[in-house]
Amino acid sequence: MAAPAPIDRSSEADTRRRIILAMVALLQQQGYESASIKRIAAAAQASPSSVYHFFPGGKQELAIEAMHHGARGFSELLTKGLSSSADPAEATAACALLLADDLKQSHWSDGCPVAVTALETIGRVPGLQEAATRALTGWRDLVTAKLTESGIALDTARSLAGTVVSTLEGAELLSRVTADDTPLRDAAVHLAQLVGAAPRN
Amino acid sequence: MAAPAPIDRSSEADTRRRIILAMVALLQQQGYESASIKRIAAAAQASPSSVYHFFPGGKQELAIEAMHHGARGFSELLTKGLSSSADPAEATAACALLLADDLKQSHWSDGCPVAVTALETIGRVPGLQEAATRALTGWRDLVTAKLTESGIALDTARSLAGTVVSTLEGAELLSRVTADDTPLRDAAVHLAQLVGAAPRN
Numbered sequence: 001m002a003a004p005a006p007i008d009r010s011s012e013a014d015t016r017r018r019i020i021l022a023m024v025a026l027l028q029q030q031g032y033e034s035a036s037i038k039r040i041a042a043a044a045q046a047s048p049s050s051v052y053h054f055f056p057g058g059k060q061e062l063a064i065e066a067m068h069h070g071a072r073g074f075s076e077l078l079t080k081g082l083s084s085s086a087d088p089a090e091a092t093a094a095c096a097l098l099l100a101d102d103l104k105q106s107h108w109s110d111g112c113p114v115a116v117t118a119l120e121t122i123g124r125v126p127g128l129q130e131a132a133t134r135a136l137t138g139w140r141d142l143v144t145a146k147l148t149e150s151g152i153a154l155d156t157a158r159s160l161a162g163t164v165v166s167t168l169e170g171a172e173l174l175s176r177v178t179a180d181d182t183p184l185r186d187a188a189v190h191l192a193q194l195v196g197a198a199p200r201n
Numbered sequence: 202m203a204a205p206a207p208i209d210r211s212s213e214a215d216t217r218r219r220i221i222l223a224m225v226a227l228l229q230q231q232g233y234e235s236a237s238i239k240r241i242a243a244a245a246q247a248s249p250s251s252v253y254h255f256f257p258g259g260k261q262e263l264a265i266e267a268m269h270h271g272a273r274g275f276s277e278l279l280t281k282g283l284s285s286s287a288d289p290a291e292a293t294a295a296c297a298l299l300l301a302d303d304l305k306q307s308h309w310s311d312g313c314p315v316a317v318t319a320l321e322t323i324g325r326v327p328g329l330q331e332a333a334t335r336a337l338t339g340w341r342d343l344v345t346a347k348l349t350e351s352g353i354a355l356d357t358a359r360s361l362a363g364t365v366v367s368t369l370e371g372a373e374l375l376s377r378v379t380a381d382d383t384p385l386r387d388a389a390v391h392l393a394q395l396v397g398a399a400p401r402n
Contacts, residue, residue, distance in 0.1 A: 031321045033234035109324055118378045119317040120232045123310055132378045162375065162384050163391045167364065170371030174363065177319045177333045183363050190364045190395055197394065 016054045019044040023066035024073070029109050031116030032063055032128065063117060064131045070113020071135035077102065078142045088150040089196035092143065092164055096188035099172060100181040108176045115169055140165050151200035160198055164191055217255045220245040224267035225274070230310050232317030233264055233329065264318060265332045271314025272336035278303065279343045289351040290397035293344065293365055297389035300373060301382040309377045316370055341366050352401035361399055365392055 022044035026035040037059060041048045055062040081095030103110065118132035140161045147157035167187050174183035223245035227236040238260060242249045256263040282296030304311065319333035341362045348358035368388050375384035 031232065031234060033232060034321065111320060115374055116317065116320040119312060119374065120235065122377050129378060136375055136378060159387045162387050163368065166371035166375050166384050166388055167368045168371065169374050170367035170369065173316055173320065173370050174337055174367050176323050177330060177337060183367050186360045186363050187367055193398065194391055194395060197398065
């Protein structure tokens with residue numbers, strides 16, 4: 001083992017960031033179960049001991065941090081879509097289309113940073129389930145805000161926004177499995193219809 | 202090791218069935234990656250060697266068989282929902298509500314037998330991706346048939362049916378993660394609206 005190098009804070013932050021980004025990609029592409037510390041370290045070009053240095057709680061602590069990071073990434077995509085039009089129906093459709101473009105560009109590999117891990121660990125790893133719940137609720141709240149802004153009543157908006165997130169998640173699954181963005185493009189059309197038909201104040 | 206018992210075909214079929222059902226449950230609850238042969242055998246009250254006896258291709262061969270078996274189970278739920286009403290909007294809503302009831306009854310553990318495995322292995326295990334594609338396409342075709350029967354044009358029906366499957370998958374994810382069937386109950390309402398608004402011949 002090499003002698004410890006002098007502490008370089010900028011390089012420390014950089015290594016920590018690389019580890020989180022590597023974990024986000026693994027969670028998106030294959031989920032939590034197959035992501036070993038060795039694999040994470042290799043993907044981050046870091047040593048396994050540096051993974052434990054930054055995340056003493058190991059894989060679970062890192063996964064929670066990676067889910068938060070990944071969730072913010074998807075929030076940014078939603079914000080971009082939702083702000084692309086004053087019309088909430090068009091704006092909702094834009095979210096599905098942005099997601100279709102992103103997925104296609106990653107050759108169907110970079111999926112939801114939360115879905116696989118949540119499904120793998122439901123009822124078994126409360127910390128991960130909490131992180132997933134926070135992510136899904138945060139995304140729903142972003143859509144709810146757009147819908148209420150356009151005059152849709154809060155209860156209707158919240159319920160519709162839940163279905164928007166459900167449909168985006170499911171259409172992403174179908175698009176990735178079939179390597180075809182038709183499910184997300186169809187979802188764009190149907191979500192726009194639903195939002196367009198919602199009663200306004 | 203005990204001396205080999207005389208071959209008993211009925212008991213052989215029973216053991217094979219127990220192994221498949223145990224794998225279906227593992228795929229629904231935790232996915233493919235965490236399902237080791239040892240764990241599968243224990244859950245099936247069988248020996249690891251009997252898993253290899255029935256599935257010489259090991260975990261992957263068994264997973265494909267389990268995905269087909271689980272997919273048939275979900276096809277039965279869809280068929281029950283779709284045949285519960287002549288009105289395609291009500292029938293589609295019934296599918297979401299049946300799924301909500303089933304999930305709640307299993308304490309949110311028995312999810313989609315295809316989704317987790319597909320997401321864990323996209324682009325890496327073609328056999329599993331094919332099995333998942335076949336399952337998702339089969340479910341979409343069941344919904345498409347109901348919609349065309351009620352006079353919706355084939356192209357519209359197929360696209361709507363894709364969104365029905367997407368939304369059911371996503372709402373199931375949200376319901377399981379949050380241990381709350383609201384996403385599926387909301388999906389029932391919204392899918393009925395979409396199907397009800399589709400133009401008929």
